Amino acid sequence: xxxxxxxxxxxxxxxxxxxxxxxxxxxxxxxxxxxxxxxxxxxxxxxxxxxxxxxxxxxxxxxxxxxxxxxxxxxxxxxxxxxxxxxxx
Numbered sequence: 001x002x003x004x005x006x007x008x009x010x011x012x013x014x015x016x017x018x019x020x021x022x023x024x025x026x027x028x029x030x031x032x033x034x035x036x037x038x039x040x041x042x043x044x045x046x047x048x049x050x051x052x053x054x055x056x057x058x059x060x061x062x063x064x065x066x067x068x069x070x071x072x073x074x075x076x077x078x079x080x081x082x083x084x085x086x087x088x089x
Contacts, residue, residue, distance in 0.1 A: 019056030021079060026054040028074050028086060043067045 029039045029050075040050040044067050052058040060068070060079075068074050078084045 022054045022056035
């Protein structure tokens with residue numbers, strides 16, 4: 001039974017991670033002054049993908065994280081862990 005609880009706990013942690021990363025990504029996007037379409041275009045992802053990220057449905061892929069780093073000033077460590085400043089620098 002411990003394995004089932006462990007699997008359930010891990011699923012809950014994953015869902016919480018996706019939701020908190022999504023909230024931080026939305027906070028960052030709003031700080032840029034860009035709307036959803038403008039931000040999606042800037043980081044080279046689709047509108048649907050950005051919506052899924054901001055709503056905690058999915059986690060950012062490695063490519064999306066790379067694009068965020070390349071095309072914005074977001075601190076990826078802050079995005080993923082809520083540690084440090086929102087902006088790189």
